[in-house]
Amino acid sequence: MSEHESNEQKHERGNSRVITRLLASVMLMFAFGFALVPLYEKFCEITGFNGRTTNTASQTNEGMNVDETRVVTVEFHTRVSRGIPWEFHPEVRSIRVHPGEVKTVNFIIENRTDKAVIAQALPSVSPGEASLYLNKTECFCFEQQPLAAGERAVMPMQFYLDPDLPDRIHRFTLSYMMYDLTEQGQATANLSE
Amino acid sequence: MSTTVSDTHSAHDAHDDHHDHKPTGIKRWLFTTNHKDIGSMYLWFSFLMFLVGGSMALMIRAELFQPGMQIIDPHFFNQMTTMHGVIMVFGAVMPAFVGLANWMIPMMIGAPDMALPRMNNWSFWILPFAFLIMLSSFFMPGGAPAFGWTFYAPLSTTYSTDSTALFVFSMHIMGMSSIMGAINVIVTIMNMRAPGMNYMKMPLFVWTWFITAFLLIAVMPVLAGVVTMVLTDKYFGTSFFDAAGGGDPVLFQHLFWFFGHPEVYIMILPSFGIVSAIIPAFARKPLFGYASMVYATASIAGLSFLVWAHHMFTTGMPTFASLFFMYMTMLIAVPTGVKVFNWVSTMWRGAMTFETPMLFSLAFVILFTIGGFSGIMLAITPVDYQYHDTYFVVAHFHYVLVTGAVFSIMAAAYYWLPKWSGVMYDDFLSKLHFWCSLISVNILFFPMHFVGLAGMPRRIPDYAIQFADINQIVSIGGFLFGFSQLIFLAVALKCAFKKGKPAPAKPWEGAEGLEWTVPSPAPYHTFDVPPKV
Known part of the structure; x- marks a missing residue:
């Protein structure tokens, strides 16, 4: 009988070792789920996976060669977040640029409400890979746009394409989604970081 | 995998019988730590949920019987598709497998019970509460969740009603239940095997559950994390999935499917184990x-x-990512093919007989393979653009989950019912159940391939007029399949009330394994003294 009991004690010890490891794995995987959020962000930043462009001004293209042998079509696409009565569109729907060449495109926003608002545009590039080669030297999306009631504003965006842009990309879309940040106000002023 | 058991065993069974006392009435079930009781509760619970989720499917099929809106409004239709999915995945298929694991794993490895019996009681008894919370959301303003069982953000965050909170909490509870069940299975298999039962002698059902349990440990916590992020995005101002706050809705899909794809294997690996037990038994090889x-x-x-x-x-x-995921997906066809060929080779030149468990297993092999093939079609990135979110996808995953997972559970139930109840099931009713299910399930799901390829989108309560004929056929199949399952209920009830021929300890001539060495019905306590393998 004593042998039986020592077996049982051995079992108990073995059990608690396995249980501890399994519970640790559960905790680890729960944390891993959350760790995936910054990992995904970093991954996208490096690979352009989700088409997010960097929201900080690039250096100018000084000393960069303009590759006149290639022409790339850049299409602009604008949307306003659901249910917000603003007008938001680019002056031109698409332009053709040589890699390395600096271009400016104006975007027009009009607040059709009778309230002052704060707007913020978020860019997205499709295919995402192109976002790695899109350099904006100036963009309204870098900061929040306060708009008075009924105000209409012209917002410039200046960019050039890195001549390292892969040859297979002849055309890409730069999309802006305009969000209403009036409520969040300045609290999220640094979200673009 | 040959298991030989010494004859001293019957002596232990006599010894088992006289300490077979247990509390009676409701207390027996509330406080039980017996793996057989808990297994039975899991199985009955999952069958109840199967009927609940099935009624929702019938509601969907009734609405889709004709084009246009007839019976239910679109928002309620969305609630039906959502709850049907959630209940079938988390309420029917997963608990059924846990029930089978509870009943069979200790008996298959010669253990007296699961390693952690009190936790076992908990992991079952929190489940009914999870589903009560989930189902009570139907009575909230705005109704139950309507964003699909995949609860994609922003549907589940920006555009959902407050039932999301109940959804999240009940998902948390289900996740805890699954994790506890998985821990129990792993500890049992690692520490409670009878002497001589080394890993490579374990029955395949035990092996597949062992691997499934590790999958559960790995991905259920990720699901818990995702639902938590949905909750905080909706109520606490975080922006995990909200682009306006710097998040990314596509991230939701990555996180969800990081859980979701292993989850579909959680729902099929134990099936592989079941079929690998049944086919050799009836092929006598x-x-x-x-x-x-x-x-x-x-x-x-x-x-x-x-x-x-x-x-x-x-x-x-x-492109690189698409190619990677496409080839990886196709690679899965290789080990799956190994399994299908092994089952076929097992039957090759075997002395086959076609009892009901074998019929369900054969149907499983053929129909699951069809589901596998449509899976390979869906894996091809360029054509997936055509198939995505159409009825072709619905046909695919119902072939692998209904004629796959559910058929294997039916096969398992018929195979082990004599052991559980001590009586043979009603052979005529069981065959009737099989043939009705087999025919109706194909009327139900096969034509969905065609409407899917023709472009009928899923999760939409109305459809273009040219899909009307096929949808009527599908709906008829759906009702036939749904009501055929009541035959199974009749069979199971007859066994539960011991109406039938008494079953011998080993009712199947070719069956192998320790579970057949104990009498039928299996005594309340088995293998108090470990058998010699």
Whole structure:
């Protein structure tokens, strides 16, 4: 009988070792789920996976060669977040640029409400890979746009394409989604970081 | 995988009988720590949920019987598709497998019970509460969740009603239940095997559940994390999935499918184990390629972590990523093919008989393979753009989950019912159940391939007029299949009330394994003294 009991004690010890490891794995995987959020962000930043462009001004293209042998079509696409009565569109729907060449495109926003608002545009590039080669030297999306009631504003965006842009990309879309940040106000002023 | 048991065993059974006392009435079930009681509760609960989720499917099919809106409004239709999915995945299929694991794993490895019996009681008894919370959301303003069982953000965050909170909490509870169940299975298998029962002698059902349990440990916490993020995005101002706050809705899909793809293998690996037990029994030949079955199961489990983005080809991915996920997905066909060929080779030149468990297993092999083939079609990135979110996808995953997982559970139930209840099931009713199910399930799901390829989108309560004929056929199949399951209820009730021929300890001539060495019905306590293997 004593042998039986020592077996049982051995079992108990073995059990608690396995249980501890399994519970640790559960905790680890729960944390891993959350760790995936910054990992995904970093991954996208490096690979352009989700088409997010960097929201900080690039250096100018000084000393960069303009590759006149290639022409790339850049299409602009604008949307306003659901249910917000603003007008938001680019002056031109698409332009053709040589890699390395600096271009400016104006975007027009009009607040059709009778309230002052704060707007913020978020860019997205499709295919995402192109976002790695899109350099904006100036963009309204870098900061929040306060708009008075009924105000209409012209917002410039200046960019050039890195001549390292892969040859297979002849055309890409730069999309802006305009969000209403009036409520969040300045609290999220640094979200673009 | 030959298991020989010494004859001293029957002596232990006599010894078992006289300490077979247990509390009676409701207390027996509330406080039980017996793996057989808990297994039975899991199985009955999952069957109840199967009927609840099935009624929702019938509501969907009734609405889709004709084009136009007839019976239910679109928002309620969305609630039906959502709850049907959630209940069938988390309420029917998963608990049924846990129930089978509870009943069979200790008996198959010669253990007296599960390793952690009190936790076992908990992991079952929190489940009914999870589903009460989930189902009570129907009575909230705005109704139950209506964002699909995949609860994609922003549908579940920006555009959902407050039932999301109940959804999240009940998901948390289900997750806890699954994790506790998985821990129990792993500890039992690692520490409670009878002397001589080494890993490569374990029945395949035990092996597949062992691997499934590790999958559960790995991905259920990720699901818990995702639902938590949905909750905080909706109520606490975080922006995990909200682009306006710096988040990314596509991230939701990555996180969800990182859980979701292993989850679909969680719902099929135990089936592989069941079929690998039944086919050798009725082909009267040992399983062909036992070791390759084990390695194939493990590689399927490993690959399941590398294929999640094949659910998201249309979200726009770099070519390299699309190719990677496409090839990885197709690679899964290799170990799965190994399994199918092994089952076929097991039957080759076997002395086959066609009892009901075998019929369900054969249907499983053929129909699951059809589901596998449509899976390979869906894996092809360029054509996935055509198939994505159409009825072709619905046909695919119902072939692998209904004629796959559910058929294998039916096969398991018929195979082990004599052991559980001590009586043989009603043979006529069981055959009737099989043939009705087999015919109706194909009327139900096969034509969905065609409307899917023709472009009928899923999760829409109305459809273009040219899909009307096929949808009527599908709906008729759906009602036939639904009501055929009541035959199974009749069979199970007859067994539960001991109406039938008494079953011998080993009712199947070719069956192998320790569970057949104990009398039928299995005594309340088995293997108090470990058997010699």
